[in-house]
Amino acid sequence: MTAIIIDGKARATALRESVAAEVAGFVAAHGRAPGLTVVLVGDDPASAVYVRNKGRETLAAGMVSGEHRLPASVSEAEVLALVAALNADEAIDGILVQLPLPRHIDADRVLAAINPAKDVDGFHPVNAGRLATGLDALVPCTPTGCLLLIEEALGNLSGKEALVIGRSNIVGKPMAALLTARSATVTIAHSRTVDLAGHVARAEILVAAVGVPHLVKGEWIRPGACVIDVGMNRVATADGKSRLTGDVDYDGALARAGWITPVPGGVGPMTIACLLANTLKAARARLG
């Protein structure tokens, strides 16, 4: 068997186009566009790339894009004061504080200071709790994108065996909650899991989100499984350059899986598309 390669780039383009069409309707109805503002602290190069792409895609979808860049030396109090000002700004529907933050700033405190109604990352404890209890919520973007790809491949997920590798608040835990809400049977594996290979062998749905290059070996994979690789690991190549690679041994998995996401070009493009969808959702909810 050779897996069907899931084209996340194409799926993300389709989602961005449908959001843009709905934004046009929002503008016609409300006389203003949804607004997303990103806060970037410090000069982490990968974060700067994400933030630039977010700004570009926000504008392309017809929304208002705001950006606040703060030096790495900024105090936690200053970041909290900025978040409070953004909470109070009626023209801003979505606030995203780019992670990671410098170590002297308590990221949990900053995320908890964001108005949950503007929390388009879905990281606020209120949104995490609403997702966990089955209430309508702003849901983290990367697992939302993964779920869209999985449902497109498999259709109804009820009763499917799912394995999520990784228990982060950004991907693993919300991913498990989303799959549980679709009535999949969900296992969460992590760094202390015994016999990861045995768990992988049972999974009809496998989501790998740990950040360890090629942790999941191709021969572990259940034949026909839907493999979603969230890993974005930069590894050195023989020619002295570097390339991005996932958490799954892609070449090995290709021969066994039914569907697989490439890295790059799989999950990655879905994250910003889902962020735009969340911003539109937040704007609609705020304006009733």
Ligand code: GUN
């Ligand atoms: N850093 C890496 N991924 C993300 C994300 O989805 N949201 C935020 N805010 N920061 C990130």
